[in-house]
Amino acid sequence: MCAEKSEVLQGTLDMMILKTLHALGPLHGFGIARRIEQVSEDVLTLNEGTVYTSLLRLQQQGWIESEWGASENNRRARFYSITRQGRKQLTVETENWERISGVIGRVLRMEPEK
Amino acid sequence: MTAGLYRLISRIRGLFGRKEADAEFGLETEAHLQLLTERFMQRGLNERDAYFAARRQFGNTTLLRQSHRESRMLFSFPNLIQELRYSARMLFKSPGFSVIAALTLALGIGSTAAVFSLIQGVLLTPPPYQEPRQLMLLPSARTDGKKMDSPRGWPAQQWMEWSEKARSFQGIAAYQWTFNFLIRNDGSQSMQGMFVSRDYFRLLGLKTVLGRGFDDSDFGQGGHVKSILIGYEFWQRALGGDKEIVGKTVRISRWDSSPVVIGVMEPGVRFLPSPGNAKEPNYDVNATVDVWAPADPDPKTLKNPGWDVVGRLREGASPQRGQQELAALAAREASAEKDFEGFSPKLESLMDEMNQGARRILLPLLGASALVLLIACGNAAALLLVRGLQRQQEYAVRIAMGIGRMGLLRQVFTESLILAILGGASGVVLAILAVRLFKVIAAHAVPRLDGLTLGWGVLGWGVGLAIFAAFLAGAIPALRAYRLNPMDVLKDAGPKGTAGIGERRLLSSVTMLQTALTLALLVGAGLLIRTMVKIAQVPSGYSMSRILTMSVTEVQSRDQWMPFHRQALERVAAIPGVQYAAFAWGVPLTGNNWPVAIDIEGQPPPSRESDKIALPLRAATPDYFKLMGMELIDGREFRETDDGKAPDVAIVNEAFTRRFFPNRNAVGRKLWFGSRDKPGIQIVGEIANGRTDDLTQEPIPEVYFPLWQAQAFSKHLVVRTAADPRTVVPAVERALKSVDPTAAIEGVKTLEQIRDDSLASRTFAMHLLTGFSLVGSLLTLVGIYGVISLSVASRRRELAIRSAVGAQQDDIRRLIFTEGFRLIAGGVLAGIVLAVIVSRVLRSFLFGVQPDDPMTFLLVAAMFVGVGLLACWAPVRRAGKVNPLEALR
Structure with missing residues (x-):
């Protein structure tokens, strides 16, 4: 079915969230969703709820942590921040991603031989 | 990660x-x-x-x-509970299926858990010594690699040097097996015990529960034992657990001093092997020790090889290093002292040695019970699969409603788990009953079984095996459900009790596998049954029936010996119903093999200690050979007058003559103990061979002496009766007590019982394997029946069409019958291959039969094919009755 496709997406979402938290510091789920929306320029549309699934998974792996705080409009919100392990993981994943996307890019750019 | x-x-x-x-x-x-x-x-x-x-x-x-x-x-807890409730409800709805499946699993789980409990209790429970893995036994072996005629111990001079010099050992201690009687006015009590050297208890790490252990003041008493320790079990059994026992004096036969009990040892302490005494009739290495006494090497007999030696390896020292070190020491000692020549210590791990006997019998049985479990799992899997087929509709609807494949998988496994837990619970009950039964029937077959207590272990094994069985039995149905395509099923509306060709193939292969496993079990049982038959046919050389034996010992003084035995024989022989009575040392199959180095006329004088001839010696009163039906071939029997005043005489058996005087007469030749300068012992008779040591072994050379000359301390009273020998037991005991009330009378058994005990491990293995293979056969037959029935049910339409276009009932029957035959024959063939491989583990139990005995294989295979075809009979009949009209509906 579509198991493989969503898995890739899941992993990608995880990485995007990690990167967001790494770049912007502690954020709540809504903030993360906004940031991804902004950066992806509507190429990537997602059910924002899935952000929370990602967040839970990242937290279980010890790559992010969370605490309750007050949001901009003074509501209670849960703020997520990246951990040291998370940073390490991000470096690893970024390298991986760049390597693979570089390869794929090269393959896709190949001209037919004349 | x-x-x-x-x-x-x-x-x-x-x-x-x-x-x-x-x-x-x-x-x-x-x-x-x-x-x-x-x-x-x-x-x-x-x-x-x-x-x-x-x-x-x-x-x-x-x-x-x-x-x-x-x-x-x-995992989702609320979901789990919901699933459990749902599964339980589904199982409850079809009680017939559930009960059969659970019982099937119970048989498999019960048998395996029972054998596991035996293994845990006997093999896995360590002896009460500290770090028992470090303990090494040091028996002696010949340096030239030849087999020893009889085991030999070590001289004190040698092991004392080892304990001083061997670097790879924390310490070395020596011990001797001893046998005696606790003298009591109302019948004395036998005691098996150990003399131990100074370091023994420290080295083994044993503690007393009452009183104290030996200290230096207990040693160095110059042969007079002043203090003893008694075993916990002996304390309970013979002394009623008397809390005031410490400090009391007891009387012990043959000891000139009356020692004081200084302590009671912790429970469960058993013997270390004394190979040299292994052939003593009273020696039982697996028994708990009754008594310990301190012993110092006597400076006068430092060269006598009478000690058994145990060492504890240093932390990190390998047995190989210990072996090399001791071998080097022993070689140096041998070069300095002629008596030590030709022997070298051979390290053996205590744990290995201890578990050898039990492992020999328990591991094959574990294998057999595992086969039963697999067969049971096969049946349960088939049952679940068929049920899964009936519920395809339900599964399809559930998938369509969004249960998810994983959810369905969980559902199927939950059901098989519940079944297995039910099966496991009944299996545990079965196992407990089985172990109780084992303790009664297998006391002589499995060493140290008396120490086995059923703990929570059996429950643990039951639950563990149940979970294992659940996964095994659930795997195939679960996979089926996992790969179910809901569209196909929903299109085929209506519930059905049929299976497609794929499922039927799967089921057939499960049943074929079961058949193969069953055949392996049956072959094992068959081989053992044939072994028992062969043993029963062996000419023992003596008669077994109507003979009563008991060990009778006069425990008073040496002077009392002659009068007691003469009088006792007279009185017992006078009891009505007694035909003959005799005393004998060396009653057949009692493990009596008292080996003594002997010098025989015509044999070259031994140049080295290890070349000396050691033979089992026996002693008997005159009527013994007549009583036992052992035929005199040459010379004369013993006479009442062959006593201390007459010249020494002996009777040998045929095997003796054949080995030492081939083609000549033994009668008239001489034997000597020690020096040939003495007058020697004249051979006056020769008797026919008897398998007195082991029914499965060829007769060994034997020498008999007149009991009145040899005056053996331990011996049996042997009585031949006109009717059932057990009826005279009270009269015989009364007669003996009337001569001396303190005499010890123990081990009252008929010779047939002794024979059965000597074959106990084989009998036990045979009974268990026969039981297992019957259970396995039953399960497999049910499986065959089920598969063929399902096939007929699934092929109804096809069969109806066949008969509509002209197939006769016979053709249809033949069709189904062939399917059954293929299934069974395939399984049987695979089973024969399997049996050839696994029957080898039984080798040590077999006698007169090879593990690949073609007779057994053929018989078992033919029998199983026959019975298997019977199981097909009902479905085949059903197939023949299929109405051709069904094809049109």
């Missing part, structure tokens, strides 16, 4: 505090939705539209909460 671990931990943690996490998550999503709504409102939507837009963008909150909850926890 670590991330995975983190996840697991947090998921386990997630099992607790579920409510708070749910509430927090609710708050979080709510806040998110609200912010999103506000955002849409800022863009100009009204509140209502903004809310719905926010909901749309956020996604399904209920689904999210559900998946959040599931991934937060290791």
Whole structure:
């Protein structure tokens, strides 16, 4: 079915969230969703709820942590921040991603031989 | 890897505090939705539209909460309970199926758990010594690698040097087996014990429960034992657990001093092997020790090889290093002293040696019970599979409704798990009963069985095996359900009790496998049964029936010996119903093999100690050979007058003559103990061979002496009666007590009982294997019946068409019959291959039969094919009755 496709997406979402938290510091789920929306320029549309699934998974792996705080409009919100392990993981994943996307890019750019 | 671990931990943690996490998550999503709504409102939507837009963008909150909850926890608890309840309800709805499946599993789980309990109790429970793995026995072996005629101990001079010089050992201690009687006015009590050297208890790490252990003051008493320790079990059994025992004096036969009991040892302490005494009739290495006494090497007999030696390896020292070191020491000692020549110590791990006997019998039985478990799992799997077929509709609907493949898989496994737990529970009950039974019937077959206590272990094995069985039995049905295509099933409307060709093939191969396993069991049982038959046919050389034996010992002084035995024989012989009575040392099959170095006329004088001839010696009163039916071939029998005043005489057996005087007469030749300068012992008779040591071994050379000359201390009273020998027991005991009330009378058994005991491990293995193979056969036959029945049910339409176009009933029957025959024959062939491989583990139990005995294989295979075809009979008949009209419906 579509198991493989969503898995890739899941992993990608995880990485995007990690990167967001790494770049912007502690954020709540809504903030993360906004940031991804902004950066992806509507190429990537997602059910924002899935952000929370990602967040839970990242937290279980010890790559992010969370605490309750007050949001901009003074509501209670849960703020997520990246951990040291998370940073390490991000470096690893970024390298991986760049390597693979570089390869794929090269393959896709190949001209037919004349 | 670590991330995975983190996840697991947090998921386990997630099992607790579920409510708070749910509430927090609710708050979080709510806040998110609200912010999103506000955002849409800022863009100009009204509140209502903004809310719905926010909901749309956020996604399904209920689904999210559900998946959040599931991934937060290791497994979903509420779901699990629901599934358990659902499965239980489904099983309860079809009680027939459930009971059969659970009982099937119970048989497999019960038999395996029972054997596991034996293994745990006998093999895996360590002896009460500290760090028993470090303990090494040091028996002696010939340096030229030849087999020793009889085991030999070590001289004190040698082991004392080892304990001083061997670097790879923490210490070395020596011991001797001893046998005596606790003298009591109302019948004395035998005691098996050990003389131990100074370091023994420290080296083994044993503690007393009462009183103290030996210290230096107990040693160095110059042969007079002043203090003893008694074993916990002996204390309970013979002394009634007397709390005041410490400090009391006891009288012990043959000891000139009356020692004081200084302590009671902790429970469960058994003997270390004394190979040199292994052939003493009273020697039982697996018994608990009754008594310990301190012993110092006597400076006068430092060169006598009478000690058994045990050492404890140093932390980290390998047995090989210990072996090399001791071998080097022994070689140096041998070069300095002629008596020590030709022997070298051979390290053996105590644990290995201890478990040898039990492992020999228990491991094959474990294998057999595992086969039964596999067969049972096969049946349960087939049952579950067929049930799964009947429920395809339900599964399809559930998939269509969104249960998810994993959910369905869980459902199927939950059902098989419940069945297996039910089976496991009844299996544990079965196992407990079985172990109780084993303790009664297998006391002589499995060493140290008396120490076996049924603990929680059996329950643990039961549950563990049940879970194992659940996965094994559930795997095939679960996979089937997993790969189910709901569309196909839903299109084929209506429930059905049939199976497609794929399922039937799967079931057939399961049944074939079962048949193969069953055949292996049957072959094992068959081989053992044939062994027992062969043993029963062996000419023993003596008669077994109507002979009563008991060990009778006069425990008073040496002077009392002659009068007691003469009088006792007179009185016992006078009892009505007694035909003959005799005393004998060396009654057949009692493990009596008292080996003594002997010098025989015509044999070259031994140049080295290790070349000396050592033979089992026996002694008997004159009527013994007549009583036992052992035929005199040459010369004369013993006479009443062959006593201390007459010249020494002996009777040998045929095997003796054949070995030492081939083609000549033994009668008239001479034997000597020690020096040939003495007058020697004249051979006056020769008797026919008898398998007195072991029914499965060729007769060995034997020498008999007149008991009145040899005056053996331990011996049996042997009585031949006109009728059932057990009826005279009270009269015989009364007669003996009337001569001396303190005499010890123990081990009252008929010779047939002694024979059965000597074959106990074979008999036990045979009974168990026969039982296992019957259970396995029954299960497999049910399996064959089930598969063929299912096949007939599934092929009804096909069969109807066949008969509509002209097939006769016979053709249809033949069709199904062939299917059954193929199934059975395939299984039997595979089983023969399997049996050839596994029957080898039984080799040490077999006698007169090879593990690949073609007779057994053929018989068993033919029998099973026959019975298997019987199981096909009912479905075949059913197939013949299929109405051709069914094809039209």
